[in-house]
Amino acid sequence: MTERIFNFSAGPAILPLPVLEEAQRDLVSLPGVGMSVLEVSHRSKTFDDIILGAEANLRKLANIPENYHILFLQGGASLQFSMVPMNILPADGKADYINTGVWSKKAVKEAQKIATVNIAGSTESENFNRIPSQGELTLDSEAAYVHFTTNNTIYGTQWATEPEVGNVPLVADMSSDIFCRPLDINKYALIYAGAQKNLACAGLTLVIIRDDLLARSPKNLPIMLDYNTHTKERSLFNTPPVFPIYILHLVAKYLLENGGLEAMQQHNEAKAKLLYDAIDSSEFYRAHALLGSRSLMNVTFRLPSEELEKQFVAESTKAGLDGLKGHRSAGGIRASIYNAFPKAGVEALVQFMREFERTNG
Numbered sequence: 244m245t246e247r248i249f250n251f252s253a254g255p256a257i258l259p260l261p262v263l264e265e266a267q268r269d270l271v272s273l274p275g276v277g278m279s280v281l282e283v284s285h286r287s288k289t290f291d292d293i294i295l296g297a298e299a300n301l302r303k304l305a306n307i308p309e310n311y312h313i314l315f316l317q318g319g320a321s322l323q324f325s326m327v328p329m330n331i332l333p334a335d336g337k338a339d340y341i342n343t344g345v346w347s348k349k350a351v352k353e354a355q356k357i358a359t360v361n362i363a364g365s366t367e368s369e370n371f372n373r374i375p376s377q378g379e380l381t382l383d384s385e386a387a388y389v390h391f392t393t394n395n396t397i398y399g400t401q402w403a404t405e406p407e408v409g410n411v412p413l414v415a416d417m418s419s420d421i422f423c424r425p426l427d428i429n430k431y432a433l434i435y436a437g438a439q440k441n442l443a444c445a446g447l448t449l450v451i452i453r454d455d456l457l458a459r460s461p462k463n464l465p466i467m468l469d470y471n472t473h474t475k476e477r478s479l480f481n482t483p484p485v486f487p488i489y490i491l492h493l494v495a496k497y498l499l500e501n502g503g504l505e506a507m508q509q510h511n512e513a514k515a516k517l518l519y520d521a522i523d524s525s526e527f528y529r530a531h532a533l534l535g536s537r538s539l540m541n542v543t544f545r546l547p548s549e550e551l552e553k554q555f556v557a558e559s560t561k562a563g564l565d566g567l568k569g570h571r572s573a574g575g576i577r578a579s580i581y582n583a584f585p586k587a588g589v590e591a592l593v594q595f596m597r598e599f600e601r602t603n604g
């Protein structure tokens with residue numbers, strides 16, 4: 244087998260090695276089945292065990308109660324930008340959206356096609372380098388829901404805790420930090436996440452929706468865009484993305500076997516601390532996100548010049564540290580260190596950063 248490098252990509256992103264190894268071992272023939280997971284019918288008992296197993300693992304992992312449906316959909320988090328307002332925002336209603344980055348803005352744009360959107364908070368004028376405080380939010384108690392992005396993948400900011408929204412349903416895009424630490428599902432009405440960052444491979448979107456929201460969907464929605472279609476058919480209305488669901492099943496099993504979300508939090512905090520400490524202890528590197536808003540998953544920082552940033556990316560890639568170039572809309576360096584990313588990779592990056600500063604600082 245060829246050697247693996249350290250993959251800092253923001254997504255599709257690193258997966259746990261034991262998951263890849265199990266998928267590889269069983270790819271040609273699932274034990275006791277004699278067929279690949281890529282070949283079995285989605286109506287078969289084999290696949291039923293996989294999709295029910297994935298759901299059961301997720302419920303156990305994150306304590307997801309029975310009054311929440313777990314859906315395995317397609318179209319990415321981007322389709323949820325549309326599906327959320329199409330289903331739960333009445334045409335004569337209004338919704339609160341908190342603007343903390345590029346992905347939040349895309350969600351706003353889709354909701355505006357359905358009804359009135361109130362921007363209940365924004366840090367755009369500060370280049371999204373922090374999360375707004377509770378006191379800065381202008382929330383409307385009559386809003387159909389409040390939408391926020393728990394982790395801003397591009398800017399490297401993350402909410403430390405959920406905004407306080409009273410009785411208004413809380414909707415979250417958790418694409419880049421779902422299951423990075425324990426979460427209280429009961430605070431949310433709807434959660435969605437593209438799977439390719441912290442859950443599985445690309446091609447799957449996880450949606451967790453509370454029962455009572457389902458009654459809001461207008462009757463004339465296209466059938467594939469109506470959450471009720473997928474809750475009624477348990478994500479099997481049409482052919483679901485069988486392979487990413489299988490991978491998610493393995494990832495959830497891996498997380499359960501490795502201490503669950505509490506252990507993930509410790510692992511992620513230790514990795515992030517190593518990296519932020521290295522940045523903060525140097526004059527050469529400068530963190531983008533302000534203290535109190537910093538992400539455990541995407542660590543963003545700048546060097547003294549764009550020239551040096553280019554050189555840093557080129558040399559780090561050669562050193563086996565891949566995917567460190569920041570997003571095109573933010574620039575700089577971004578190290579994505581999701582659940583599956585090993586501490587040894589962060590140590591290697593810190594070592595590389597010290598050496599780069601010594602020779603170029």
Ligand SMILES: *Cc1c(COP(=O)(O)O)cnc(C)c1O
Pocket residue numbers: 254318319320321322346392394395396416417418419437438440
């Ligand atoms: C990557 C990302 C998206 C877009 O996800 P797709 O699955 O590609 O549509 C949306 N929101 C956040 C926070 C992301 O990180």
